[in-house]
Amino acid sequence: MTDLLAPLQYDFMVKAMLVSALVGAVCAVLSCFVTLKGWSLMGDAVSHSVLPGVVLSYVVGAPFALGAFVFGLGSVIAIGFIKAHSRIKEDTVMGVVFTGLFALGLVLISVTPSDVHLSHILFGNVLGITTADILQTVIIGGFALLVILLKRKDFLLFCFDPTHARSIGLNTTYLYYALLTLLALTIVASLQTVGIILVISMLITPGAIAYLLTDRFDRMLVWAVASGVFSSVFGTYLSYFLDASTGGCIVVLQTILFVIALVFAPKYGLLRLRKRVLAAA
Template sequence: MDWTTPFIFDFMQRAFVISVLIAVPMAMLSCFLVLRGWSLMGDAISHAVLPGIVLAYVAGIPLAVGAFFAGMFCAVSTGWLNLNSRIKEDTVMGVVFSGMFGLGIVLFAAVPSNLHLDHILFGDMLGIGWSDIGWTGLVAIVITLALLVLRADLMALIFDPAHAQAIGLPVRALHYGLLAMISLSVVSALTAIGIILAIGLLIAPGAIAFLWTRRFGPMLAVATGVSVVAAVSGVYLSFWLDSAPAPTIILLLTATFTVSFIITVRRDRRARQAA
């Protein structure tokens, strides 16, 4: 076997394709989440989809539909509780998503099914079909185009919601539109990387890019590039390490963040000393 061996197998080809399709929109979303301070929101939505999956299975409808509405319910209920109580937003998120995740585990144990909990939690990238890739690709295109078109409006919402409302932007629609895109990205990644590991792709690329740049355009580019390289490299390395692709991708992103943090901290310290 040589270095091209992983590209020969059909299941590896599908893994490479879907990893990139997941990496691009999630990397772009991660930039908005990091700047908005919504990293925990991505975590909350990714965990909260579990009861929706189980209920969708019971109802005989596509699992993605149940997952999407469960994620949106988590996001909307978190926002409502935050507005109508004096509890801080991160606390509300923690209570809501842990409660929904616990409900999902209870429902999964109570409902006989042929669903595999491991695949739901951690994905099965090597077992996906081209139909999964088609669905993920459609979601990736929709989210990417929406973020590019609405980029300026979303930036105004993130940095100054009051000003955004004053100049006539549909603040509420943008708010829930961003939440819907987060839910859609998690649902599209469900089959490949699962609901637990999705949070890594929703946070790490933006966090890494934030360490290296202070401008939003380059931040999007760096986050997307890092995410795609980690996705392809993780799938490739998993073949030789005989490991699962999704965890390998997350480990690469974690290592990249660690190295980036060390380098940028030293760079900033030297800059302060020179000043």
């Protein structure tokens, strides 16, 4: 028992677990809307697009979160503008924008002298998170979560049936950019925990798990948050004993939960579907 409780004796581990739990909850709530809207590639685009903003913030001495948010929001606006003013489809536009900005970030990292490991932004460094970073994560994550919950009905209708949302008077353009702005804010809040590359899993996998387990959105939120918080806290805990990447452990654990749900989900799991096929035969 003493060995099992050993991680809790260190302040940095307790802080890491608490911050990971918050980020896991925020990402999980947003992942439900991302899953319904089919925006997995959009989340990938925004997460990769913030990298040059982080590097430029370091160069000018500004907070990383500011540069990340500016470039994340800028990528969203660029995608929307190019989509509206050209014949190119949205997924192609996203691919061009996020690969271009991510490549720009890698170039800036390679030519910027630094005594700070900017690679931590790529993969996260929650075990080394500072008090200022914790405060930043709490403020940004808490704000994003509050807005999502307050506007959840409008966002749900927009994700499920944008035509109906428009017909009853909702401003779908506003909801489109509001949801993408919240996506950018959530990615910024997750930088220290899992980094730019792995955050996309936290924005997709909890919603995918919940989508396999239930047809009701309120229950979907509960399942997503439960899986997101559990994998974040337990993944951080396991990383102590494995001496492995904390972000990597969190994402691997989420993937394991997804595979379990994929196979054993009571209504949509592979085993259940196989029984239906056999019964029909």
